Amino acid sequence: MNWIKKVLVTGANGLLGQSLIYYLTKDAYFKVHGLSQGKSRISYNIENFTYHNIDITDTEKLEKRVLKIHPDIIIHTAAITQADECEQCQQKCYQVNVTATQHLVKIAEQIKAHFIFLSTDFVFDGKNGPYQEKDTLNPISYYGKTKQLAEQIVQSSDTLWTIVRTVLVYGHHPGMRRNNILTxxxxxxxxxQTIQVVQDQYRTPTFVDDLARAIIQLAHQQKTGIYHISGAEMCSIYEFAQIIADVWGLPKFYIQSTTSKKLNQPAQRPPKTGFIILKAQLEINYKPHTLKEGLNILKQRIKEIL
Ligand SMILES: NC(=O)c1ccc[n+]([C@@H]2O[C@H](COP(=O)([O-])OP(=O)(O)OC[C@H]3O[C@@H](n4cnc5c(N)ncnc54)[C@H](OP(=O)(O)O)[C@@H]3O)[C@@H](O)[C@H]2O)c1
Known part of the structure; x- marks a missing residue:
């Protein structure tokens, strides 16, 4: 018999957090708690869910609350996710992405929770993509470095752990605070508005619904170790913008191609990442939507909003 498991999602207001909450609360196997900064911006009308408004760098408050919830599974998505912000505010980025993760890992060890950590393709240097789970890390941005450090903390922990790395996630929720590539x-x-989009950065973009469902599968099956979860199609970000325009029937005229050098953003981006997703396909039967399928689903879902 399967007992109901308590699951805590950090970063519940975020792009991935909201999708996780949506799918977890539809699954009778889970009792769901979400945690984020500020008030809940979760846009779905859901039952079987408790929201906690906590800054994860507030060590004492976090510990007290998580121990009280006593989750069986912690899915840790909260992070400073903007590479440029991390480059420019390194201390804050370190506190959220590394120190708070370290603290949560300790709490997970104490209560023997399965710790599922979200990481990124930016842990690679982008010289040899697409990447497998066992490939050597060599981040070229501060954001990537903090995620590498957090991965090391998770891997040396004394509890069940899973690291899920993902790539350029696209999706939409009405309560979202920041844009992603699609929006x-x-x-x-x-x-x-004319936009400058890089033609020399290659990725395997990830439909947020595919990612959320894969993470839930990993939780169900208590899979441990590192998993690469992304879409299966490699394209440049410029090509991805063209596909989005096609699906939405919008003019491509406003999409101008540029290079990383010309854009000169504060954080360096790895040129070609993307993932080989064979391990997830074999072990959890992961079958991501194609880019066109994912975008068409989103277009139907959000046509009144965007
Ligand atoms: N999106 C991508 O393309 C991508 C690619 C690779 C890896 N990832 C990884 O996947 C995970 C989820 O990404 P995402 O796109 O869903 O990120 P997101 O939309 O930026 O959401 C991150 C969430 O973390 C919360 N958060 C940040 N600082 C916090 C703090 N001090 N205390 C509590 N909550 C805090 C934010 O809360 P507020 O909204 O309330 O500020 C936000 O809800 C991240 O770990 C990211 O590194 C994402």
């Missing part, structure tokens, strides 16, 4: 492109093209 940025659709909003800009709808407003007839």
């Amino acid at each position: 940025w492109i659709v909003r800009s093209l709808k407003n007839q």
Whole structure:
């Protein structure tokens, strides 16, 4: 018999956090808690869910609350996720991405929770993508370095752990605070704004629903170790913008191709990442949607909003 498991999702207000909450609360196997900064911006009308408003760098408050919840599984998605912000505010980025993760890992050890940590393709230098789980890490941005450090903490922990690395996630929730690649492109093209999109960075973009469902599968099966979860198609970010414009029927005229050098962003980006997802396909029967399928699903879902 399967007992109901208590699961805590950090970063519940975020792009992935909201999808996780949506799918977890539909699964009778889980009793769901979500935690994020500020008030809940979770846009779904859901039952079987408790929200906690906590800054994960507030060590004492975090520990007290998590021990009280006593989750069987912690899915840790909260992070400073903007590479440029991390480059420019390194101390804050370290506190959230490394120190708070270390603290949560200790709590997970104490209560013997399965700790599932979200990491990134930015732990690689982008010289030899697409990457497998066993490939050598060599981050070239501060954001990537903090995620590598957090991965090391997770791997040396004394509890069940899983590291899920992912790539350029796209999706939408009504309560989302910041743009992702999809919402940025659709909003800009709808407003007839010219955008500069890099043609020399290659990724395997990830539909947020595929990612959330894969993580839930890993939790169900108590899979441990490192998993690469992304889409299966490699394209440049410029090509991805063109596909988005095609699906939305928006003019490509406003998409201008540029290079990383010309864009000169504060954080360096790895040129070609993308993942080999064979391990997830074999072990959890992971079958991501194609880019066109994922985008078409989102277009139907969000046509009134964007
Ligand atoms: N999105 C991608 O393309 C991508 C690619 C690779 C890896 N990842 C990884 O996947 C995970 C989820 O990404 P995402 O796109 O869902 O990120 P996101 O939309 O930026 O959400 C991150 C969440 O973390 C919360 N958070 C940040 N600082 C916090 C703090 N001090 N205390 C409590 N909560 C805090 C934010 O809360 P507020 O909204 O309330 O500030 C936000 O809800 C991250 O670990 C990221 O590194 C993402």
